[in-house]
Amino acid sequence: MNPKIDNHWYPVAMCSGINAPRETLLLGQKITLGGQHGTFWVCNAEGTNLPVIERYGHLWTSPGQPNRDLFTIPEAEEPGRRLVDCGSIKLKCSPLRAVENFLDIAHFPFVHTDILGAEPHTEVQRYDVKIREQVDEVWATKVKFYQPQAAQSADGGITTDYMYRVAAPTVSVLYKTCPPRPGAWDVITLFVQPLTEEWCEVWPWMALYDDTTPMAELVSFQQMIFMQDRSILESQIPAKLPLDPGMEAPTQADMTSVAYRRWLKKIGYTYGAQVVAA
């Protein structure tokens, strides 16, 4: 038991996908979850009920005693947004590596070629990164990047504005330019369920202003993006995310990742992390 790890909230299922009870793993421990008529439950291997929260399309639980509420995304609750359940994809990588990849922009032209990026537009301009002490979150703002097809609703290339937020150790939320509604942000989240230290299930979820794209196309677009990342994520060495500098030399484009690692170290979150300096 490590309260610095156990006391966080973790996503374990998409609410609309819960029917018969099923087993899964959370932090290497077997848990069982199920539901009936819109009420959901989770219990651990000993049969003890764990706390649950149903929010943003997903069921959240904690093996410990969370001392604060699950984060909120006020923008996602604005009327008129389409809430998109994207299902899940399993990745053989550290849950922290999955979050870090989600925070990275520099790989877009090479991994999501002609979609989220394209050569020669590879430069990541300087942006702001802060650990917001009051809410204990990592935020990257004023991020700009040229994208050939930023979203399913985008028509041709645009320079996209981004904000990135790490709301919990295995949760990232990104806010990006909404092509059909200038001035508003599309919300795309990555909820990561740590199965073990080197195996995770990612539950992307979106709250978009897009009244025209069929739901199946919105879901396909996100699944395509996540599967493009998979082979990269599964071949990273070391498998666990190093929290100390040494083996991996960051560049200016990696400021968010540097802040994320520093923050994990500060709050003592070591699950899926390599803590000994290489």
Place this chain on the structure above:
Amino acid sequence: MILYDYVLSASCYKVRLMAALLNIPLTLKAVNFHPEREHKSPDMLALNPKGTLPVLVDGHTVMAESTDMLRHLAELKGPDWLGEDDSYWLDVAAQLNATLGLARLHDILSFDADISQVRQDGILQLRQLEERLSEQRIDGMDFLSGATPKIGDIACFPNTALAADGGVSLDPYPAIRLWMRDIRALPGFIEMPGIHRLHELASPAEVSV
């Protein structure tokens, strides 16, 4: 022609790839295979009672077998892609789908499978493929049944190239990797998540010192 499609499906990709190589435009209709299981919805079952993807509709013809789709596309615009032993390689492709393809769906989308068994069966098939392609190469031929690619190559390519998604490494198979490279180099080649296009490197003359 309309293709009812799922972006992560190896079988759907076979059809998208074949059409791209033959320069046949397809209208893609995304089906929410995961998580919604939309391929089992009443509308989709009315179109294809088997409840599988892909489904290709050309006028009044509805096809639910990717092998029929590859043949249909080749008959329309690429008779050179048809060969004498197509049936054999299309059958191999179906086996690869049942082994490596299932291992992949197990690992990514949590499908039920006897995972060690399907991986082991997939490895035996990869060894046979490796042997065939090595012999072909010795005889100066780059593809499964000749010097040029046939529909059988396209049918076998996706689940082979995606083997790592199901936990099976392609490291031991140099002839398979060369063959995949040849397919990726074909004019009109398109990628899918997990199968990348060949990256064009600048020629030495363009690299400034």
